[in-house]
Amino acid sequence: MNAPSYSIPGVMPAATVPAAAPDEPAHTPVDSGARSVAQVLAQSQVEDVLAELERDLVGLAPVKARIRDIAALLVIDKLRINLGLTSQAPSLHMSFTGNPGTGKTTVAMRMAQILHRLAYVRKGHMVAVTRDDLVGQYIGHTAPKTKEVLKKAMGGVLFIDEAYYLYRPENERDYGQEAIEILLQVMENQRDDLVVILAGYKDRMDTFFQSNPGMSSRIAHHLDFPDYSVGELMQISGKMLETQNYRFGPGAAEAFDRYLQLRTVQPHFANARSVRNALDRARLRQASRLFAERDRELTRDDLTTIEAQDILASRLFKTE
């Protein structure tokens, strides 16, 4: 932590933690008094976030297991800090790979909460960006843009969606490289107050890491998000309907299951996001159906029920 040229002006940890000397980490490790795992868990309430993650998110068993491992690492690290055995923050930068709609953004927000509860980041917010938020169009525009984003993300998680677009080898003087270099420096030197999560398709991310060994070596945790099965997508639809006060009427769940069988093999299928979109369209059809019945008094049941016909009207069934 003694290379001041690497730090982002105005976002030096010292600027927000007045007690710390200019080159000390944002959260100088302090003994919280906890000596057991149970005590750390009680202090941090991180278990609540883990339980919510388990409850709210369908499937994702390998992802959930990795998150529990990371949480365990952080809890033990806390105990090591308390006994003076650890002084450096562990590297927590991650990559989340998987197809669209597999829950990457959702899980990243939960991760930010976990990191916050265990005091690895000060604020626990997440800033989600893509290439356009970091890279400028003209010479001299990229560094200020990237630094501005980093400044906003300090104390939380910076989520870079489709991170591989930062690197465009076909364009010799691409400004993306400048953004990557700034990111690399901050990921190394301010990792005690910022966690970077790179997200995107697995194959493109692998290629990106191969061409950017500096980035690859700074990513400590690779989480791969599998596609959902139709059964899991059905469970996800159940959760989505429940939170919006809707339910499937007679035969509607069966119709939606058939819809998903057809949809999953179509182009541009986007897992849980496609489920959300399909349910939005079903709600539209339900509304049009009810709207047509001008004089009927609509009951709670009418207003909350998605009927089979609201699903079966999808154009996907027309090609059957």
Ligand SMILES: Nc1ncnc2c1ncn2[C@@H]1O[C@H](COP(=O)(O)OP(=O)(O)OP(=O)(O)O)[C@@H](O)[C@H]1O
């Ligand atoms: N396992 C799950 N259980 C319940 N809901 C889920 C699950 N995974 C995703 N969702 C829901 O599906 C939607 C899309 O998820 P999210 O945006 O996290 O996916 P993503 O992988 O970031 O997608 P994209 O690549 O398109 O950005 C969100 O509304 C989210 O709440």
Ligand SMILES: [Mg+2]
């Ligand atoms: Mg996303």
